[in-house]
Amino acid sequence: MKNIHQTNRGFQKILTIMLTVIIASLAIAGGAYAYKIWIVPAMNQPRAEDNSQLIGGQKDEHGCLIAAGYSWCEAKQKCLRTWEEPCVFLSDEQGIRQAFAEKYSKITSDINLNISQNDGAFAKGSVVFGQGGPGEGGYFFAYKKDEKWEIAADGNGSVSCRYLKYYGFPESMTENFCYNSETVNDFSETGNLVVRAGESPASSWVLVYEEAGQPALSVNLFFTQDSFCNFGSGAQPCLEPQFSQGQRARVEGWFSSQGNVMVKDLIIIK
DSSP states (O other): OOHHHHHHHHHHHHHHHHHHHHHHHHHHHHHHHHHHIHHHHHHSSSSSHHSSSOGGGGBBBTTOTTTTTTTTTTTTEEEOTTSSOSOOOOHHHHHHHHHHHHHHOOOOEEEEEEEEEEEEEEEEEEEEEEEEOOTOOOOEEEEETTTTTEEEESSSSSBBBHHHHHTTTOOOHHTTBBOOOOOOOOOEEEEEEEOOOTOTTTTTTEEEEETTTTTEEEEEOOOTTEEEEEESSEEEOOSOOOOOOOOEEEEEEEOTTTSSEEEEEHHHOO
């Protein structure tokens, strides 16, 4: 009797093992079948970004980035943001008025222009803000860059011929209007540029230099329309230059009656 019970228990144990193996096999087979039927095809489906670009990168038929606010401007044949650049060609007068508005934070309706010369690329005339009054207003010189008008010079004083020549203004516009500096350079030194203590770096630079037997000399530098700076890629106007503290440079110019140096040419030494 004892042997019969032992035999039954052994048989039940074997049967349990066999059922476990069968169930596991069925589970594996079922999983493999499901993987083949559902998962593999899903993996082979093109992802959403393959069918259409990501939302942030959607483009229209002209290649304009839609989500970034760009649209195609037929008049200018390019993509643009209409709130940054109107999709219309402004007249020269409107373009110059817009340039003044951006430069002085004015509204265009308060800017009154009188264009005396305009060849389509360069313009000259007078400008008054608001109603103006006796003696108010001044001249302006504007030039077009990348189809947009920019203000080269404006005001009531004189303007340097060298400065206007840099922007390419024709002599027919500048003749008898601008001045050529006839001052002879009497200063030419190499030293280090530093900002005057307690002042803004925009236009308060000092050149610290040395002469034989006289170390650590310094002179205040003043920049005008006649001042040109060369940072390594050619001379350019530098009315409000931005240098690095301690930057080495060669300065040429002339002494004013106050003992300051009026900069004519400044060359950065690297």
